[in-house]
Amino acid sequence: SNIVKMNKPISWHLAQLEEAEEIFDCFTLSYRSFGIQRRSDNGLVLREWAPGAEAVFLTGDFSKFLGKNSLGNYTSPKVDKSPAIKHLTKLKLVVLTKTGEYLFWISPWAKYVTKTLDSVTYDWTHWDPPQRYQFQHTRPPRPSSLRIYEAHVGISSPEGKIASYKNFTRDVLPHIKDLLMAIMEHAYYASFGYQVTNFFAASSRFGTPDDLKHLVDTAHSMGITVLLDVVHRHASSNTEDGLNYFDGTDSCFFHGGSRGNHSLWGSRLFNYSSWEVARFLLSNLRWWKEEYHFDGFRFDAVTSMLYQHHGIGQFHFWGNYSEYFGMHVDEDALVYLMLANHILHKLYPQCITVAEDVSGMPGLCRPIEEGGLGFDYRLTMAVPDKWIQVLKEVGAEDWDLKNIVHTLTNKRRGEASITYAESHDQALVGDKSLAFWLMDKDMYTNILLATSTSWVSNEFGHPEWLDFPKKGNNESYYYAHRLFNLVDIEHLRYRQLYAFDRDMNLTEDKYGWLAGCQSAVTTLNQADKVIVFERANLLFVFNFHPCNSYIDYRVAVEHAGKYKIKLNSDELQYGGQGRLVQDTEFFTEPMPFNGRAQSFLEIMRLLKNMALKYSKRLNKS
Structure with a gap:
């Protein structure tokens, strides 16, 4: 049905x-x-x-x-x-x-x-070079697990300036994978690229079209899949260098009157019922696939597309089906998204489409043949908001693990999702990054390897928030940069954080837990601040207590056998204190615990996380 x-x-x-x-x-x-x-x-x-x-x-x-x-x-x-x-x-x-x-x-x-x-x-x-850019490398195969890194070309330099495609290709690609944000031309730099003026033009502030093609081509040579953050919800309200009032009316590409204006963003809203608007937007997707060889798209602001209220004032979608279907659904936008996904997957079977949606509309990531919208993945937008909220408002000793686990596991079964710990929405609005919230002043005072403070962070712990030049900061580029160079300085601890992030990704590449089945949480101990869960034949053990470590802690497991540490954040190379012997073996015993038939005693002298790989055969690690 x-x-x-x-x-x-x-x-x-x-x-x-x-x-x-x-x-x-x-x-x-x-x-x-x-x-x-x-x-x-x-x-x-x-x-x-x-x-x-x-x-x-x-x-x-x-x-x-x-x-x-x-x-x-x-x-x-x-x-x-x-x-x-x-x-x-x-x-x-x-x-x-x-x-x-x-x-x-x-x-x-x-x-x-x-x-x-x-x-x-x-x-x-007019762009019509005598010789067209010739791509040298084929697209890499579609990955089974998406490990996405959001990247913005303009702020990718350690210097306070607008970085170029060439800079990004040379200096940043070796560090990151898999996403390229908003590079369609946008007149207002501080819009982050989400107020597009020219949909078929790659932003010239970063270089030429050929420079961008070389960037994508080089990424493919490294086996990196490149997704484009595509903005088809709305357009800049600029006239002379945008689409607004193109034919002298307010309804050429957009809805006329108030329906064609976004009350919060100040932008123009496309009229998806128009045949020529469909031609324009669908051809735009083909343009970026054919001309620039992008591997897929992250569709921005899908929630705003799906509903005529655009999600404004809808602080929570509680799961009631009347919220998802009915008179407030924009069926023209829904049809456009279905057409876009049908055409992209029909013509490019390896294409990846991701929906930025906070509503959780059922069927968003189900095949069109089933009545779904055909996206491959939905972004679980509540997770990065939850982590920022916890770090800003709750002391470590008061973390509500049940609420955190609920947020992390609140996903529709049968629909694939992508979860960020942190996205650009949190770090690019003058707020502090996760690393900054965790470290605060220690980011500056305990940066040397000789210091003893333990850090927990994603990536390499960028030392400052990110922001674009605008009137509020006197048009300064001071925060419009990205200090990737810090990971190459041997006596600073950024390289240790980066090493953990790198090895975490390599471990996932080996065991593929992101594409595994739903996690089974076996321990959620609020008093001890301990979470244990199983996924893809791996056991994950987290201790979030701000000061306690534990000895002889019983851990429930599904499978009998021998477990060995595969990733341990307490290793010295990650800035930990080396309190665990890496080749320690843990043997199960038939003692039921927390709903599992097997368990073992585990020494947790760390304040971070471990991943353990099990083997049913006791003589094989």
């Missing part, structure tokens, strides 16, 4: 699309026919959709006004040798409105836009 009830099934929408456009492959490759295209004889073809305009003209460095047509269609004379418009020529569309006003805009299909330091708006710069 269908999980999602719509007036028309998705097959009907696909049939309508194919009837009008022959096949959806051509429909979603419209970036090859819209905007400016060079013909085989070097002549020019211009095609724009501007239904509310009286006429559209093309102008630029090469000439005065050219062409006039209500749809913006124009074909230049035949050119024998050089292109009709040269590479890097500055261009403008001139839209004549019904009221007789001339508006100077950038084509919605522009592939490259640039601006000078003293300019407020962007210029449309």
Whole structure:
């Protein structure tokens, strides 16, 4: 039975699309026919959709006004040798409105836009290099476990400046995996890339399109899967260098009136019921797959797409089905997401799609054939919020482990999810990172290896929060950087934290617990602050007590045999105190405990975590 009830099934929408456009492959490759295209004889073809305009003209460095047509269609004379418009020529569309006003805009299909330091708006710069970038490396196979690292190109340098694609390729790729955030062109740098102005243009503040292609190509050579954070919920309200009022009306790409404006974000909301908006957005996905070889997408703000209330004021979704379905669901947006997932997975079977959704709508990550929306994964957005809340508001001795475990395990069965300990939402709004909340002033005073403070942190413990230059900080780049260089300094402890993060990922790569079945929590001791759980034939033991360690602590297990330590955060190389012998063997005994038939006594002299690998055969580790 269908999980999602719509007036028309998705097959009907696909049939309508194919009837009008022959096949959806051509429909979603419209970036090859819209905007400016060079013909085989070097002549020019211009095609724009501007239904509310009286006429559209093309102008630029090469000439005065050219062409006039209500749809913006124009074909230049035949050119024998050089292109009709040269590479890097500055261009403008001139839209004549019904009221007789001339508006100077950038084509919605522009592939490259640039601006000078003293300019407020962007210029449309024609991108048509004599030689196209040739990719050298194939995409890596789709991983069974996603270990995602969020990365922003602009803040990837240790210097207080806007870093480049080249810098990222050279200095950062060796350190990180698997995600590239928001690189579509956005005029306002401090929007984090979520107020897009030009959907087909890679941000020029980081370099050229070829620089980005080289970045993705190099990542593939390292076996790194690269996902693009795609923003199809809304667009910047900019006019001259954005989509807003493109044809002189407020309803060209967006809903007209109040429905087309996001009350909190100040951005314009796409009208998914429009055939040409579907063409634009679906072709945008194909563009990033075909032109830049991205391996998949993290769809931003899916909750805001699914509901006409956009999630505003919905502080909690309690699981009542009336919250997920009914009159407040935006069926046009829902159909668009289903179409996007259907087309991406049909044309690129290895493609990965991730939904940033806080609502937990049932079926979001189930196949479209079942009535689901077809996403591969949902982000469990509550988890990073929970960790920040715990660190900010609760002392370590008062942590509510039951509440923490509930948040970590509150997922829909049968739908895959991705859980972050920390995401950019927590670290990029002037707040402190997890590392900073844990370490506070020790981040500066106990940074040398000779100090004795133990740190618990993800990654390498970046010493400061991250923020973009804006009026609130006097346009400073001081916090708009990322000190990856700290992990290479031998006498500092950042390299120890980084080493643990690296080895944790390598251990997961070996045992694959992220793709394993649901965790079975066997110990949740609030007084001792101890959590023990089993997953993917591994046993995880955590002691969160701020000062207590334990001797002869009984641990319940499902399988009889011998257990050995595979990852121990108390090792000296991770900045621990080396209180455990790494090759210690733990033998089970048939003593029932906490609902398990087997158990063993385990010495926990650490304040962090361990992962133990079991073996049913006692003579094999």
